[in-house]
Amino acid sequence: MRCMIIIKANHDTEAGVMPSEQLLADMGRYNEELVKAGIMLAGEGLHPSMRGARVKFSGTARQVVDGPFAETKELIAGFWLWQVRDLDEAIEWVKRCPNPTGAESEIEIRPVFEAEDFGAEFTPELREQEERLRAEIARRN
DSSP: OEEEEEEEOOHHHHTTOOOOHHHHHHHHHHHHHHHHTTOEEEEEEOOOGGGOEEEEEETTEEEEEESOOSOGGGOEEEEEEEEOSSHHHHHHHHHTSOOSSSSSOOEEEEEOOOGGGGGGGSOHHHHHHHHHHHHHHHHHO
16 A cells, blocks of 8 residues: 655744754655665755745636745645555554654645455556556656
8 A cells, every 4th residue: 555654834843944964864764764665755844935826716716825824733745655465564664764844743644546446446447547548747857
């Protein structure tokens, strides 16, 4: 199963405070463990929301809202994409993670939808399209 591991933002990450050299080294070692175990598919830190935007949808209307965004506890500071056996394995790996902010922090684990999760609505034609797009992405990377 694939999971997105979401590192929640806090006041410091939203203020653009960069991680210490020690935290970067600790995270680098942790990422090496994830890669060697064949779990890590991707992972990145994100700039503060003041450098981002949101697009709100209402029917056919679109409204762009520039950051920063008020609810820091609802924002994301970084993420990993992992391939694990199950949620329990993801939890065990997250428990081994260095504290991502050095202070109060939270990491959320969310399973990624797979084709079989969509049921009959995901027709053979749509599955073929999805496979074709994934192959194209892999080719470009």
